[in-house]
Amino acid sequence: MSPFGALVGRTVTTGHGTQNDFVLVADPQDELELTPDVVAAVCDRHAGIGADGLIRVVPDEGVERWFMDYRNADGSDAEMCGNGVRVFVHYLRTTGLIDLPDGATVEIGTRSGPRAVTVTDTDAGPLYTVDMGEWSLPGGERALTEGFDVIVEIPGLDGPRAGLRIDVPNPHTVVALPDDAALDEAVLELAGPRAPRYQPAPESGTNLELALPLGEQADPGASSGTLGVVRMRVLERGVGETRSCGTGTCAVALAARAWGGSEAPDSWRVIVPGGEVRVDIEDKPGLLRRVLLTGPAVLTADVTLR
Numbered sequence: 001m002s003p004f005g006a007l008v009g010r011t012v013t014t015g016h017g018t019q020n021d022f023v024l025v026a027d028p029q030d031e032l033e034l035t036p037d038v039v040a041a042v043c044d045r046h047a048g049i050g051a052d053g054l055i056r057v058v059p060d061e062g063v064e065r066w067f068m069d070y071r072n073a074d075g076s077d078a079e080m081c082g083n084g085v086r087v088f089v090h091y092l093r094t095t096g097l098i099d100l101p102d103g104a105t106v107e108i109g110t111r112s113g114p115r116a117v118t119v120t121d122t123d124a125g126p127l128y129t130v131d132m133g134e135w136s137l138p139g140g141e142r143a144l145t146e147g148f149d150v151i152v153e154i155p156g157l158d159g160p161r162a163g164l165r166i167d168v169p170n171p172h173t174v175v176a177l178p179d180d181a182a183l184d185e186a187v188l189e190l191a192g193p194r195a196p197r198y199q200p201a202p203e204s205g206t207n208l209e210l211a212l213p214l215g216e217q218a219d220p221g222a223s224s225g226t227l228g229v230v231r232m233r234v235l236e237r238g239v240g241e242t243r244s245c246g247t248g249t250c251a252v253a254l255a256a257r258a259w260g261g262s263e264a265p266d267s268w269r270v271i272v273p274g275g276e277v278r279v280d281i282e283d284k285p286g287l288l289r290r291v292l293l294t295g296p297a298v299l300t301a302d303v304t305l306r
């Protein structure tokens, strides 16, 4: 019997955002029951299509917009997926489910509430800017000034490290590393004896980002101003090590800005194994704290499940 359950006979689409890859399943009648087992079977890299997550494309309840029903590769739910949002909107646009001309904005539904996404067409393909909304600090505001609120033991690295927890609004723990060697040597395994250990242990799990701040450069997107640059690796909750994580890049930019002190830039170029994205942080007094994520999205294939 096929492990793909309700998806047998369906044609689904694959795509990625900076190589964080997804299977997109259109469900315009909101009729598909996708159990965690079916999601895990589709995302299996050896016996399925293979992906970091699955996105069901479904109408939002009671409002005229599309809803991103995101699941991790192990079948679990998550509050948000930053790369997934861009790929989701690119899918809606490419398949004609929405009309989104260059420069236009669309609102989509997510488990964390509505998100506005704006497209900019470039010679290298479209870039999508997602208003990722408000972030928060489970460890309280003091964590931001102190720069950490959790201790993490990461195999491959000598000794415990300080980490900063940031919700975007899914949970992230960001650990600063001193050089490329440490970043490359860290072992990022989800489970087993070589999984990272946290003190305190995160109640609902966490995504773990290892961040290497690399200084600043002139901002090509502005006539004046600088862009912080940071390299990262990520261990995703419910997935394993991935080549990018959009919410993770936001958490890393926020942590790097906190560690950089009052003069640190608000805009960041975040380099991940699968490419790079831009993160713009807005938190001027009196304004909503929010973070904007800009990056590419690509569709790669249509596949029919047997």
Ligand SMILES: N[C@@H](CCC[C@H](N)C(=O)O)C(=O)O
Binding pocket: 020, 072, 077, 078, 079, 080, 081, 082, 083, 084, 170, 171, 207, 236, 237, 238, 239, 244, 245, 246, 247, 248
């Ligand atoms: N890849 C995503 C994050 C997906 C959810 C995450 N694994 C979690 O469980 O919180 C992104 O691009 O943000």
